[in-house]
Amino acid sequence: MYSSKLVFKKNILKSFVWIMIITFTFQCANNFSDIFPDSTDKTGSNSASGQAGTISTNLQVTDMYGNQYPLYNDLAGVKGSVYYFTMWCSICMAHSGEIINNIKPSYTGFNYFLVDYVSSTPSQTRQLSDYFAFTGLIGVLNDGSGSLLSYFHATMSSVVVIDSTGRIQMNEDFKDGSRLRSVLQSL
């Protein structure tokens, strides 16, 4: 009886170890790009729309009051427009605060917008803008349809800069904001 218990325990243990090894190996193989990160510049192979260096489509945008207008309206009479994609999370708040308090006053002649892509209606976007006290400090757009998100392949903390000619000058993660500063400086 004692030996059969021991054999049973050993078999269970062996099975567990094999499951762990197989799962771990599968994980490593499945996520090769993080296990062995690549430093090669592959931007030339992007097929995604709305990337830096291309001319933006004149998309329809909706502000938090429900007004709809062509995106190019934001470019008239200014050096360009900055769109920051927010889902109202902690890091989004830190970035939004940096844009409002430091970048916007330092780089004038641009329009600045937060793009709320998680609220389905403009009224929800306005509620959130009021709750976080952004109303009046920066333009706030509602992207409930996901058209901006989809076109720019954006997500949480993506920032897009479009110059006055409609050319996309930047489309990447906000990171520490230094890249946004240098792009705005160059325009």
Place this chain on the structure above:
Amino acid sequence: MINLKIIIRFTLVIGLFFSGSSIYAASCCGGGAAGALILPKFSRVMVEGSFQYEKYNGFYGSDRAYYEDPPASDLNQIRLKAAIALRVSDRFQMALSVPYVWNKNYYSGMNLNSSGMGDSIVSATYETFDDVKCVYKVRTLQDLMPAIYISLVNTIPTGISPYSNVDNSFKITGRGFYQTLISTLIDKTVYPYNFSINGGYGVHYGRPVNREYGVYKKPYEKKLGNRWNLGASAGYTLFMENMDLVTLVVSYDYINEAGARIDGVVDHLADFYKSSIGISLSYTTSDKNRIFKIGYTANPSYAEWGSNSPVTSIISAGVSNVFK
């Protein structure tokens, strides 16, 4: 014909993979108190299954204020972990933990669900003692000596990160960076009381990034900030008539991570800290071969308890089985 008892036992152990908890280890005495996967003294192997359900309840802003999540949003993550600890020598042990993660999010009428492997953990632990440090009565100064564990905990980026081939942030299950954490656990049990303190300092390794959320970008170098943590716990153990143990533990933990470095420049917008408080209940069989544990940990929804980080609550459950 297979013995019914064997089937029940097999079911119990298989259940360990699919319903267990991660957190819980055993102390050197074989009880359940510590915060990392640690094999009890004089045991050869321990396997552990763990389940965690984490619910997001808003966040701490960089102004340290507490903010609620947007209305009509519901963010949750479920983690299932399998872990094993092996004794390498009298004082050395190693462990591997492999998680699977489900993200279950609801935002403005949309269900955003995804799943994938999480980041794995490989650890090596050195025990500074040769005998069990749990005592029933303090008779000499020697009886006050705690069990001290020093661990090297390595995170392997096997999860789905923002730099994997993934199209949005709701699908993330890992951070994408290797990390090494040096951690110490000091644990003392004078039955029926248990006290422990733990601390750690972790370093992330830099990596090149050439892709964000599935789209290639101009490559840059990124290194997450160093992190440190401190924690303390206190527990009380109740002896059952059959000498099984029931232990109640309350704990406090603090974690702080500095801002990431991007091309060598520190991103102070990314640094964060937060505190959490927890309570757990464990049941240890009298032979100390099996430990069942449930727990609840939460970041308080009040200002000053954190900065720049999500506020969450975690319900966990798990089973550990020790092979001597």
